[in-house]
Amino acid sequence: MIDxxxxxxxxxxxxxFGVDKALFEYVTSVNIACGFHAGDPVTIGKTVEMAIQKGLCIGxxxxxxxxxGFGRREMNLSFEEIRDYVMYQIGGLYAFAKSKKARITHVKPHGAMYNMAFKxxxxxxxxxxxxxxxxxxxxxxxxxxxxxxxxxxDYGLKTAREGFADRNYNDDGTLLSRKYPNAVIxxxxxxASRTLSMVDGKIRSIxxxxxxxxxxxxxxxxxSPNAVSIAKRVREEFAKHGIEVMGLGN
Structure with missing residues (x-):
């Protein structure tokens, strides 16, 4: 089982930006931008609605x-600023989800925040x-x-380890920086081949x-320019190998 x-x-x-509507046919969870690197109230509301219609887990x-900078620039912020900025953004998305009688299931930081939180x-x-x-x-x-x-x-929170089939990895398991031309596959x-390998617990670094x-x-x-073709191909390989998919909140 994989999400x-x-x-x-x-x-x-x-x-x-992106091809959300078409891609939602193949994924099981979505991570919705909350306005700090992208997104605005109307975009958030429409995206939440599309996710609900497709029965996807909303994060x-x-x-x-x-x-x-699309959230890809490193910033030196205090602990309190990071905590409050994250809480503010979750709260904004929560308001839209609650208004449509849906719930938020997960949180995935974006860009530089995600990468810096590794260490x-x-x-x-x-x-x-x-x-x-x-x-x-x-x-x-x-x-x-x-x-x-x-x-x-340590806080007692549930966690989900994430892999990136369309990104190259460094030897230490971190993602190759997007400043390199071969960072994105x-x-x-x-x-599709790398995704199957990840499900089996292996990936090759750069x-x-x-x-x-x-x-x-x-x-x-x-x-990604061909994100829908990628997602479709991955789901085809999953079906071929009997791999079931399930959203993070299920």
């Missing part, structure tokens, strides 16, 4: 306050405390062996090293 997730609602105003996708205890603790104070039933999504998952467990066949990786959820990026 397939995608980041969603990452447009802003009249600008669309918050909070970020550093970096709309200009930075202050950031990880700020995120975990925000989730714990808001709703300790929420699932925390992060890379395996991250500081965030470790601290979240675009070939649906290669991605250097060719085989890394042991145990994941409960796998992300397909909605901003």
């Amino acid at each position: 397939l997730n995608c980041d969603a609602g990452e447009g802003f105003g009249i600008y669309n 918050a996708h909070p970020s550093f306050p970096d709309l200009m 930075d205890e202050k950031i990880a603790r700020g995120i975990a405390e925000a989730i714990y104070l808001f709703d300790p039933s929420l699932v925390v999504v992060s890379l395996p062996e991250s500081k965030l998952l470790s601290i979240a467990s 675009e070939d649906p066949e290669e991605i 250097s060719g090293m085989e890394i042991n990786i145990k994941v409960e959820t796998i992300c397909i990026h909605s901003d």
Whole structure:
């Protein structure tokens, strides 16, 4: 059993970004941008509605306050700022979900916040405390062996280890930075193969090293040029190998 997730609602105003509607046919959980790196009230509301119509698990996708940089720039913030920014964003999404009699099931940080929480205890603790104070039933999504998952467990929170079939990995299990041209993989066949490997607990790093990786959820990026073809191909391979999918909140 595995969850397939995608980041969603990452447009802003009249600008669309990603292929949410088509991609929602294949994923089981969605992580909705909460306005700090992308998204606005109308976009959030529409994305929540689409997720409900497809029966998907809805998660918050909070970020550093970096709309200009799409949340991909590192920031030096205090523990209190991180905690309060994350809680504020979860609360915004919660209002839309509650208004439609739906619930939030998980939280997955975005961009630089996500990557920095792999090693930075202050950031990880700020995120975990925000989730714990808001709703300790929420699932925390992060890379395996991250500081965030470790601290979240200390708070008694449920966690889900995440893999990225369309991203290259460093030897230490972190994601290869997007500043490198080969950070993102675009070939649906290669991605489908890597996804199956992840389900089996293995992935090859950029250097060719085989890394042991145990994941409960796998992300397909909605901003990939052929994201829908990738998701469709992954689901075909899952069906072929008898792999069942289930959302993070089920």
